[in-house]
Amino acid sequence: MRYITFALAKGRLAKHTLGLLEKIGITCEEMKDEKTRKLIFTNEELGYKFFLSKATDVPTYVELGAADIGVVGRDTIIEEGRKLYEVLDLGFGKCRMCVAGPASARKQLNDGSLIRVASKYPGIAKDYFYNCKHQTAEIIKLNGSVELAPIVGLSEVIVDIVETGSTLKENGLEVLEEICPLSARVVVNEVSMKMQHERITKLIHDLKQVITE
Amino acid sequence: MGQDRYMEWDSSGGGLLHTPGGVKDTYGVLCANKLKVQDAVHNVLRSYGFRDIQTPAFEYFDIFSKERGTVASKEMFKFFDRGNNTLVLRPDMTPPIARCVAKYYKDEHMQLRLCYIGNTFVNTDKYKGKLQEVTQAGAELFNDGSSDADAEMVALTAECLLKSGLKEFQIEAGHAGFFNGLAEEAGFSEKDTAKLRSLIESKNFFGVEDLLDNLTVSKELKEIFLKLPDMLNNLDEAIDFVKARSKSEMVYKAMERLKKLESIIQSYGFGDYVTIDLSMLSNYNYYTGVIFRAYTYGNGEAVATGGRYDGLVSQFGKEAPAIGLAIVIDQLMTALSRQKLLGTDIVQGIIILYPQSLRDVALKNAEEMRGKGKIVQLVRKSSSVPLEEYKEYAKRMGIERILYLKSEDETEDWGILI
Numbered sequence: 001m002r003y004i005t006f007a008l009a010k011g012r013l014a015k016h017t018l019g020l021l022e023k024i025g026i027t028c029e030e031m032k033d034e035k036t037r038k039l040i041f042t043n044e045e046l047g048y049k050f051f052l053s054k055a056t057d058v059p060t061y062v063e064l065g066a067a068d069i070g071v072v073g074r075d076t077i078i079e080e081g082r083k084l085y086e087v088l089d090l091g092f093g094k095c096r097m098c099v100a101g102p103a104s105a106r107k108q109l110n111d112g113s114l115i116r117v118a119s120k121y122p123g124i125a126k127d128y129f130y131n132c133k134h135q136t137a138e139i140i141k142l143n144g145s146v147e148l149a150p151i152v153g154l155s156e157v158i159v160d161i162v163e164t165g166s167t168l169k170e171n172g173l174e175v176l177e178e179i180c181p182l183s184a185r186v187v188v189n190e191v192s193m194k195m196q197h198e199r200i201t202k203l204i205h206d207l208k209q210v211i212t213e
Numbered sequence: 214m215g216q217d218r219y220m221e222w223d224s225s226g227g228g229l230l231h232t233p234g235g236v237k238d239t240y241g242v243l244c245a246n247k248l249k250v251q252d253a254v255h256n257v258l259r260s261y262g263f264r265d266i267q268t269p270a271f272e273y274f275d276i277f278s279k280e281r282g283t284v285a286s287k288e289m290f291k292f293f294d295r296g297n298n299t300l301v302l303r304p305d306m307t308p309p310i311a312r313c314v315a316k317y318y319k320d321e322h323m324q325l326r327l328c329y330i331g332n333t334f335v336n337t338d339k340y341k342g343k344l345q346e347v348t349q350a351g352a353e354l355f356n357d358g359s360s361d362a363d364a365e366m367v368a369l370t371a372e373c374l375l376k377s378g379l380k381e382f383q384i385e386a387g388h389a390g391f392f393n394g395l396a397e398e399a400g401f402s403e404k405d406t407a408k409l410r411s412l413i414e415s416k417n418f419f420g421v422e423d424l425l426d427n428l429t430v431s432k433e434l435k436e437i438f439l440k441l442p443d444m445l446n447n448l449d450e451a452i453d454f455v456k457a458r459s460k461s462e463m464v465y466k467a468m469e470r471l472k473k474l475e476s477i478i479q480s481y482g483f484g485d486y487v488t489i490d491l492s493m494l495s496n497y498n499y500y501t502g503v504i505f506r507a508y509t510y511g512n513g514e515a516v517a518t519g520g521r522y523d524g525l526v527s528q529f530g531k532e533a534p535a536i537g538l539a540i541v542i543d544q545l546m547t548a549l550s551r552q553k554l555l556g557t558d559i560v561q562g563i564i565i566l567y568p569q570s571l572r573d574v575a576l577k578n579a580e581e582m583r584g585k586g587k588i589v590q591l592v593r594k595s596s597s598v599p600l601e602e603y604k605e606y607a608k609r610m611g612i613e614r615i616l617y618l619k620s621e622d623e624t625e626d627w628g629i630l631i
Contacts, residue, residue, distance in 0.1 A: 002510070064342050065513025082341075085416035191515070193416070194383050194488075194508040197445070 001047040004192070004199060007067035009055035009076070013184055016092050017071045024206040059084060059187065068192035069200065074182045075161055079123045085193055087204050088186035091211055097124060099177040100168050101150045101157035106176055108156055109135075118142050118149035119159040128159065128179050147171050235337065235345030243546075246555045247348070251330055251542055253376045254350045261369055263328035263352045268309040270332070274299035281308045281528060283497045290336045290345075302334035307499070307537050308525065310353050315529035318355075325355040325533075330542075344543055351519075351539035358523060358534030360470055363503040364477035370507055370517050370538050371483040377545055378554045382509040382516070384486050387493025388471050389500045389520065394463030395437060399430045409438075414494050418442055433458035441492035448475060448489050455491070467502075474503060499525045503536070511551030516544045560611045560630045562588040566603055567618040569593060575618055604629065 008014040018031065028050050030041040040051045053061060056079070058072040063082040070084075073093055077086060099109065099117075108115050118140045119125040129137035140155055147167060149155040161182065162168065162175055186204065193200055232238060239247055259265075277289065283305040290302040303309060306329055318325055330350045337343045352369065354362055367386060374382050392413070396406045405428055412420040418439060425435050437458050444451035452468045459465075471489050478487050487505075495504045502521030509516055519538030526533040549555050563582065567575035572593070579589045590612070592603070600617070607615050607629040617625040 060342070063513055065511070083415075086420070087416050087418070089419045188416070189513050191508045191510075191513055194385055195381075195510055201442075 002196065003042075003047050003049045004069065004196060004203075005049040005051070005067045007058045007061040007070040007072075008050060008052050009058050009070075009072045010052045011055075013055070013071060013073065013093055014052055016184070017090070020090065020207060020210055023210045024203070026203075056080065062187050062189050065189050065191055068189050068196065069203075070187045071184060072187060073161075074180075074185050075121060075124070077185060077187065078180075079121045081123060083190065085188040085190060086185050087188050088207060088211075090184040090186060090207075093182070093184040095161050095163040095182050096175075097121070097159065097179040097182055098162045098175045099128070099157050099159055099179065100147075100162065100173050100175050102173055103176075105150065105156045109133075109176055114138065115157065116140060116155035117157055117159055118146055118155035120144065120146055121159055124179065125159040132179075147173060234339050235343070237344070242557065242559055245559045246549075247542065247546055250377045250545060250549065251348070251350060253378070254373045254540055254542070255328070255330060257369070257373045257376050258328040258350070258352045261326070261352070261365070263326040263354075266310060266313060266327045266329055267331070268303070268306070268313060268329070270334075271300045271302050272309055272312075274301050276308050276312060277301055277304060279498065281311075281499055281525060283307070283499075284335050288336050290334050303331075304333055304335050305497075306331055306333060306349055306351055306539065307353065307522070310537075311522075311526045311535065312529050314353075314355050314533060314535075315526050315531040319531050322356055324357050326352065327355070328352040347544070348542040349539045350542055351537060353535060353537040355526065355533050355535045357536075360473040361477060362536055363470070363474050363521060364481065366519055366536050366538050367474065367478060367487060367503075367505050368481040368483050370505065370519060370540070371481075371486045373538075373540055374507060374509075374517065374545070377540075378549055379509055379516075379545070379552075380554070381552075382486060382507055383488060384483075384505055384507045384517075385488055385490050385493055386471065386474060386503060386505040387490050387495075388467035389495040389502060389504055390463050390467035390470075391491055392494055394461040394467060395434060395459060397463065398459060398461040399428075399434050401428065401430075410494055413438075413441065413492060416442060416492075444491045445488065448472065448491075451491055470503060495520060497522075505538075509548045509552070511548040512544055514541075514544055516541055516548055558611055560613055562590055562612050564590045564592050564603070564607055564612050564615045565618065566592050566594050566615050568596075571618045571621070574621060578616070578618075 008017055018028065026046060026048060028041050028043050028048070030036065030038065031050060040049060042049050055072055055076050058070040059077055059080040059082040061067040062070040062084055071090065075097055077084065112135050114136050116138045117125050117129060120142055122139045122141045125139050129135050142149060146158045146160045149158055150173060151171060157176060159179065165175060168174055186207065188200060274291065289304050292300050294300055310327055310329065314325060328351065330348065332346050332348050334346050337345055354366060367384060370384060392410065396409065401409065409421065409424060412424060421438055425438060437455055440454060448471065452472065455464060455468065475489055478484055493504060497520070499522040500520040501523045504520035506515040507517035517538060517540040521536040523534040526535055565575050565579055575591060579591055582589045603615060604627065612629055614629050615627045617627065619625060
């Protein structure tokens with residue numbers, strides 16, 4: 001039997017996903033050992049392999065066929081813009097992609113003038129400002145703690161994921177516009193979907209049932 | 214010690230040694246293997262009556278414009294000629310060949326079969342692990358709108374892949390008119406149709422459901438759209454399901470056509486390699502009828518694509534139905550090599566090693582042997598190089614044997630790699 005390889009985004013998402021997979025009978029004991037330094041885990045019996053990677057890399061592994069199936073947030077899927085099958089909404093990891101900033105920035109968002117936007121998601125930010133709002137924006141790519149940008153004057157607003165909004169609030173920022181809702185998705189490689197059609201569709205079907213229960 | 218290695222990298226002269234990202238050199242065993250695969254595919258195409266055609270590597274931008282195009286404008290390599298016209302490196306072979314047909318065969322109304330091998334260029338993002346220049350081999354069949362032509366092209370794809378050495382692959386076939394017919398019947402706007410298309414293309418059916426909930430569409434058509442992913446295994450069942458819910462002539466015709474394709478493919482004996490998928494969408498704007506893609510293990514993309522494009526040639530001024538296929542040789546090579554179906558070394562050729570005094574003998578021998586189809590490489594022996602070194606060299610290069618001319622009538626035959 002050929003292996004089916006899973007790429008999981010490190011962190012909470014992976015834990016949650018492994019829980020779901022366990023419910024449909026796909027387990028990986030090796031992975032539960034938190035001290036392990038192994039990078040790839042195998043369930044020989046059922047023919048599955050698993051590895052953890054940085055969330056932004058999951059679509060890459062799946063598109064190029066190094067993994068057959070991936071679980072990753074929709075934010076990453078949109079930002080990376082890769083050719084993938086997005087087959088299932090797992091329903092957890094729910095949050096929103098938003099434009100946030102100090103309340104005073106609202107005026108600039110509305111009058112269409114040049115605005116500076118800091119984000120870990122330059123692709124999404126650009127697409128939103130250029131193609132949806134039709135506003136010229138100077139997009140500044142950051143790699144973390146994006147909330148800092150409007151506070152220290154690097155930009156007027158930010159585009160980032162908002163879950164509860166408490167980080168924003170603590171720093172005197174608020175959600176100004178909502179771009180789209182987000183949650184964890186199952187993505188599948190185009191070729192794997194054809195070549196391992198039966199196994200993969202069954203897996204998706206089973207997952208779907210567990211989620212709706 | 215303690216020096217910054219990065220600063221030591223020579224960024225001046227060394228830059229000449231590597232290629233830009235996205236393109237690559239092909240040499241040694243890899244090149245030999247690629248040509249072998251290319252020849253195998255080419256021979257199959259020719260054996261089906263296709264004749265070679267060559268078109269330029271770059272053309273006017275308009276040849277690949279949105280209506281005819283296969284890749285977005287921003288993904289083409291563009292430049293200008295002296296008259297300030299926009300030129301592009303061809304991203305695809307089909308539009309130029311359609312142009313040729315309208316130009317050179319404008320009065321021919323019977324079957325026209327053309328095939329090609331050439332490189333295509335797509336200006337994709339860097340660091341995405343994708344090639345920007347790939348070799349494609351393909352065939353285009355003009356002036357034949359029959360379902361027999363559809364089936365022949367799908368069968369031809371299967372045969373090309375088999376002859377290239379591939380054993381396990383799947384060809385998926387659908388019909389561009391199926392989705393277009395449904396979208397037309399539902400009366401979706403162009404924008405919504407595009408949205409729906411991209412969702413179905415990425416098999417995002419929870420997204421499809423979301424979108425349809427927000428559009429006005431009959432319950433029956435909605436059922437069809439949502440059922441698409443499950444319509445893979447039994448074509449008859451799928452057809453019945455759709456017929457009970459859609460009244461679109463276009464949709465009926467598309468299904469009829471796929472039904473015929475399925476049965477003719479059986480006659481070719483390739484039934485096991487082909488599945489019909491109604492939810493398959495055409496990724497190229499010019500496809501009007503049957504479309505297909507071939508997949509195999511070992512790489513993340515299709516190794517071959519094809520489809521019917523009855524409206525393309527008329528854009529160049531000649532009415533001609535047409536169907537084509539393209540095999541992406543570089544993708545095929547990746548798959549073959551990952552499936553360990555390629556040879557790992559080349560052993561060929563004979564070296565004639567001769568001292569300067571025996572040049573005439575060597576030339577005569579070489580000519581004779583080449584006449585018999587042997588591969589012969591002449592090497593003049595240098596008095597300062599020991600014989601051992603020539604043997605080592607032959608081993609490195611994968612040479613079968615060395616014929617060492619000692620004197621007019623004494624030759625030593627050293628088998629190296631036989």
